[in-house]
Amino acid sequence: MKQGFKRRDLLKAGCAGGLLLATGLARGADSPATPFINQLSSLRAPLPKARGARVVVVGGGWAGLTLAKYLKRFHPAFDVVLIDRHAVFVSCPLSNLWMAQQIPLEFLTHSYLDAARNNGYLFFNATVIDLDRTRRRLHTEQGYIDYDYLAMAPGIDYDYARLGVEDPGDEYALRTHYPAGFTGASELLTIKNKLQSFRGGTFLLTVPAGNYRCMAAPYERACMAAAIFRKRGVRAKVLLLDMNPDVRIKRDGFLRAFKTFYPDIIQYETSVGITSVDPTRRVIATDFDEYAFDDAAIYPPVRASRLLERLELADLNTPQKEARIDPFKYHLIGDEHLYLCGDARSQPFSKSGNTANSEARYVAEVIAAHAEGREIPWRSPQTMCFSGVHIDPLEAMSIIAFYRYDKQQKTFAFDRTHMVEQWSTRIAQAGLAWGEGMYRDMFYSG
Template sequence: MKISRRDALKISAATVAATALSACTKEEIKPPKKVQSPTSFLPFPKTASPRVVVVGGGWSGLSLAKQLKIEAPQAEVILVEQRFEFVSCPMSNLWLVDKIDLEFLTHDYLQGARENNYTYFQASVYGIDKEAKILKTTNGDIEYDYLALAPGIDYDYSFWTDDKVLENRLRNEYPAAFKSGSEHMTLREKILNFKGGNFIFTVPGGNYRCLPAPYERACMVADYFKSKGIKAKVILLDENNDITIKEHGFHTAMKELYSDYLEYVPNAKIEEIDLDKKVVTTEFDEFSFEDASFYPHVRGGKLLEMLGFAKDTIYNKMEANIDPFTYEVIGEENIFVSGDARPMGFSKSGNTSNTEAKYVARLIAGKINKGPKIQWETPVTVCISLVSIKPERGIFIHSEYAYNKKAGQFEFATPVTDEIWKGEHGEKNAAGAYDWAKAMYTDMFN
């Protein structure tokens, strides 16, 4: 009988299978050789130079990487950041109301690395081998001699709810927009397309990112609605008993400029948020809304918890477990944490993180250079908040910090405030905000 080509293939396949089964009965099947994980390779060969890996490309990480190359030019510095481009949170309130272009906030990580002679490495960190001094990232493992973490903040919704469905809806539908990127884009579209009614913003308790920013944002949005003739009201629910910083300037601006467009509500601790009915319930009242942006409490970046370097603090959950003077992780030599994840009560703001990171860079460089002990240096908080955009007017604060031994914490030292927003004086303050931002971007990227 003639066999077709199809039948021949069937017979051949059966023969191969039978042979394989026969082999299995005579000899134990050996497991396949272990294939090396694609993330276990080392993208940076070991060199004789000391290597410092900086994790996090925000204001602190960028400033730290640049300053390290100034203080210890012989060191190899690698900046690990999961984003592909930098978008500034400071000054973003002006972009939300269409006052500045996104280009003003956006900067090039590669440019910063080229200009300052360090390496930008796009990846996310997921683990660490402390004994071998290896940082595990999604694009390969990196050996280090010194490690500086600047993971910033994450949000903590546990003060409002333990319902993960509600939390995810708040994150996706009503983002806080105090972490750069998509959150700001969503909020901007909400504001620019708002048709009218109540728009709720919230101010959290604890030490949250950029103390004056929620008040500035409320003023910016109220000014925008007013200029467009939209029948709307901004309702600012503040968990604190008063405006937390530059209170005179903000209070007078809200009263004199936006009495019909902005309602400030202190002691507004939220007890329930019903997104279906669009109602927020506080200890004393209920507020309906057409749209909103809910800013919860903040905590230290979750990377610290993943790596085992976090603890609960008097201010927030899971902030860095570090020596407040040396920034070194408790029990871990040559691992440091800088920026908004710190446990000290410094302002979680750009200028603070920039100046603090330079001090941390000097600490690390001192170890590399085996130099004398570095004396503690205070971070510097400089913040100019706009209270109106037509015309642009602003208020100002400059402060350093001192350690209160009796209270066991850091406090503002000799703060200088300028809360006059009226007339030419306020307009000069506002112009200073742009000058400050340009100078800071240059400091980090050029």
Template sequence: MKRREFLLTPPKLALAAGIAAVPLAGLAAPAVITSSTRILPRDGSRPRIVICGGGWGGMTAARYLRQLVPNSDVILLERNPTFWSGPMSNKWLLDIVSTDFVNHDMQRPANTYGYTLLQTEVIGFERDRKLVRTSLGAIDYDFLILSGGIRNAYDAWFGNDQRAIDYTRTHFPSAYIPNAEMLALKQKIRDFKGGTIVMTLPPPPHRCPPSPYERACLIAAHIKKNKIPGKVVILDPKPKVAPISMGYQTAFRELYPDIIVHVPNARVQELDPFKKRIKTTAGEFDFDDAILMPPHQAADMVWHAGLIGKDAAGKPTGWADMHPRLFHANSDDSVYFVGDLMGAISPQFGHYPKSGHVANYIGKIVAQNIAERISGKEIIARLPDNLCYMMVNIEPMEEISVKFEYEVDPKGMVVQTQIDVDVRTEDMVKEDFAWINEKFQDFLAI
């Protein structure tokens, strides 16, 4: 089946496309494993919460569910063997932080906080039976949390041209999802000897961090430091740099005037990765190398679960169809959403920032709401906040930041206040590392 047809196939039919299972060490497995095999049988009548996705939001939810509902059976499903942090990953590209700083063991927090970690691929759902299908078999749940992040929507550029999709992913990786693309991009930067690097920015809403503007600044800093005859062309679909417009514009102008070229209103219309040519609403561009970041959408698991929202015209929004204050699916209140895959929150600002900070915060809120439901207490609609730091210079190291605060107006709408810190300082770097160390301690047990 074509990719989009697969994604839109009802969950029960999609199960046939599941991958072969590889049992984990220590997990008793039958001789033949299928997606119908039941695994992890219930231990008594304890409430069971299954979490799909072990990133910032999923791991936070798992930790706090075990704390708030100590008699619960919390199972975290994650396909990757280790945790990789999007925040700080741009700095890792330039060796400002080490691999050990952004890459962490996931079993330690599971052991520390008392939840079950299962390395497996989520391949489908039967929500009417409250079952998650995985490559190791089926797991039942009372509550389900989807926290799988984003998917790269290459089909928005190439339709069903899988050859073009694979070539683009292999040769011009976006490095937005923790996988081998991170290593490929790091090697690309190291090997760059000169020429024009084109960066396409995902249209909003998109995952950030890693901030694409920060990535451009750090690559430009590398070019400047090593006197490489090259430039970075940012093809931005937005009419201006945002957020922190002044901070980034000042950095582009003062630090990298001959390296960074920012092109606004440059929405991708056609892309030929083989000929290294791109056509946008702001003109056509040739490139020697590129970081091609396609539009973002909710992770495949939300599509598989049949929980993607629709707009007024009945077309998929690309994001979870959810209650904007309580974070459960509008059509199924036993399913919750945490992190970047979440749908729109408010007519004023649209989506919460798709950041690690927000994912961590929403993970705690959802854990509290589920705990309230299990205990029969009143469910409280809570609000997060957001804080992001971005490095724009490496000699000396300097950063800028943006903070978002939220409140409910008299009409009951969530409204956002944005606070930009546009002046780059070395003190902001210290704040950044203090912030992420606090977050890592919160859900990674380090």
């Protein structure tokens, strides 16, 4: 995606604007008003003065909300500010169940103001646009904030180019007409509306290659889509095109669920090398074939949030354009005042909410220890994921796993994995209780 302006241009413009303002020339009677963008870099964000070392957390997702709460918990003297561009939190985890009307929207929707009030930090509804690491100054569209520590958790972005979609117009058409449903609330609402009003034919879903967000969710979504169509009595096929050679997680369970519940609805194709998508003709081209569809939710491969690239933190030589961080302490290499976690991390952990939550608790402790001149031993994040396969009654499977560092391979691998691929209503109930517990942890005190 092309940027409207480059960060250096903004800073330059901002400096020039600041200088003009300082010399009193900017708003002279005869001169035109200085564009707001030129004044932006010298504008302080409308926040209370810091009452201690200020830690700014970027991104109010699963990682950022947890960081903000536990930074305050582990080091109460920190003055913590959580920034998110959205005013309301809507959970991605469990959203497939909401699409299939197994839980209400209220279950997924929470207030940032409650989270901030209950946990003693500030919430700032703003968009981060620039960073001056030398001055430890973060810029938003509402002004700058100086920090002592910066903790970044901006999540992921889609990488449509890896589906062969390079033209911004085509990408826009896909984002709007066939959204993936793996980042924002509007995407989720659109997909739910599509599934609940589909009149029949082929509904296309895709599974990306690489380390994409929530390994199990595309397979769960196929089950939920099929269940919705059956319940509505629609003659429809769910075409699930997987860029991978096999189901990525809970393999036996998902394959058995497709066969047991939806043999006449789900068509599952593996090792599909998607080369292009034509949103107008509604055709997806692969290495060997073309598939026509009537409607779709197309999930492209993902990369770390483009914000990291914009702030010149991303290593563009990595396949998913992540930042180079210390894999155990999470700080940017060479900067122990800038930390990064959640799905934007460079470690190959599962991109999931529970992983982000457990990891962010640990990172909060690392930052608190740094401020106190201590170090703490490394702790593995914990991945926990429940997947619905059947509705009315809801039945689900689950996985819990940790990670260990393999010194020879110099990477992380799954450790102590506990997978239950025999679905049941009991696991489904445990999944809902897990979600409730997570929201309580992120939004309430205690």
